[in-house]
Amino acid sequence: MTNSIEGKTAIVTGAANGVGLAVARHFVEQGANVMFADRDEERLLAEVGDAQIEEGARLRYFAGDLRERLTIANLLSATIDAFDRVDILVNASRRIQITDPLDPDDDSVTALLEQNLMTAVKLTQAVAKRMIHQAERDKQENGTIGTIVNLSSIAGRRTQPALLGYSISAAALDQATRSLAVSLAKERIRVNGVAVGSIMSGNLQALLGDARDLRQAIVDATPMGRIAAPVELAETIQFLASDASSFMTGQILTVDGGRTLIDPVVEPAH
Numbered sequence: 001m002t003n004s005i006e007g008k009t010a011i012v013t014g015a016a017n018g019v020g021l022a023v024a025r026h027f028v029e030q031g032a033n034v035m036f037a038d039r040d041e042e043r044l045l046a047e048v049g050d051a052q053i054e055e056g057a058r059l060r061y062f063a064g065d066l067r068e069r070l071t072i073a074n075l076l077s078a079t080i081d082a083f084d085r086v087d088i089l090v091n092a093s094r095r096i097q098i099t100d101p102l103d104p105d106d107d108s109v110t111a112l113l114e115q116n117l118m119t120a121v122k123l124t125q126a127v128a129k130r131m132i133h134q135a136e137r138d139k140q141e142n143g144t145i146g147t148i149v150n151l152s153s154i155a156g157r158r159t160q161p162a163l164l165g166y167s168i169s170a171a172a173l174d175q176a177t178r179s180l181a182v183s184l185a186k187e188r189i190r191v192n193g194v195a196v197g198s199i200m201s202g203n204l205q206a207l208l209g210d211a212r213d214l215r216q217a218i219v220d221a222t223p224m225g226r227i228a229a230p231v232e233l234a235e236t237i238q239f240l241a242s243d244a245s246s247f248m249t250g251q252i253l254t255v256d257g258g259r260t261l262i263d264p265v266v267e268p269a270h
Contacts, residue, residue, distance in 0.1 A: 003235075003244035006031030009083040010241070011075065011127065013066060013119070014093030016043035018201030019151060019230040023090055026234035028059050033083040036061040037075055038093070066093065066119045072126050085134050088241045089127045091120035092151040096204070099164035109165040116169035121176050124148050128189055135188070143188065147241045150177045150193040151233075154256050157195070170195070174252050181250030190249040192240045197256025198227045223258035 010027050014020030016038035027034045036048050041063030052060050060082045064071040079086050095115045099108045131146030155163050156170030174193060181191040198218045219225055236255055239245055254260060
């Protein structure tokens with residue numbers, strides 16, 4: 001089996017910055033047609049606006065709020081208009097927000113479930129229907145007809161009260177990945193996830209700001225002793241999107257520099 005995605009068509013959400021942008025760019029470099037999707041049109045224009053009008057361009061961008069079903073339908077239509085099909089979906093759009101666990105007026109849990117979970121679920125449903133239609137149209141009777149990769153977080157299995165909403169949404173997305181994998185297996189669509197540790201995404205940059213102590217605490221808690229660059233996730237996601245992982249579905253790969261392997265309790269002094 002090969003990890004090639006050449007000639008495939010992918011939709012990558014959260015593609016205006018961070019991990020989504022790194023993955024989308026990597027996919028283009030690997031020969032895929034890619035729809036860069038994000039709500040931030042200004043950033044999309046800055047990143048890919050000129051490239052999409054070049055002769056033979058294998059990329060396009062779509063700006064819109066994917067929490068809305070109409071926007072999801074429009075994204076899918078734009079992808080089909082540009083490339084005639086969709087073979088890969090990477091749900092990389094996610095938001096991190098601090099939650100006050102004792103404030104009944106804090107709506108961050110609801111907001112993060114809508115952004116990080118429901119957007120991915122609704123887009124997966126729409127794209128899966130298109131993949132099934134394509135397979136019937138093309139009389140593709142064997143093999144995988146589409147792959148979906150969800151970007152999750154190790155926060156889904158760790159406990160940090162300040163990240164209550166984000167942790168809940170990550171855990172829910174992991175379960176959605178497993179459930180959708182079973183539901184779509186009979187349709188020959190594979191669904192997997194990547195639970196990331198500290199990746200220098202736009203979210204983490206905003207969270208860290210000038211907080212050097214927090215940055216150092218993250219580095220100290222990571223056995224590999226650093227925060228990863230977004231591009232370091234790209235090949236892992238390509239592996240899950242390609243035939244190299246043809247018998248994998250419902251799996252959540254952890255990419256965290258070893259952070260979830262250690263007990264944070266400090267060893268007592270001797």
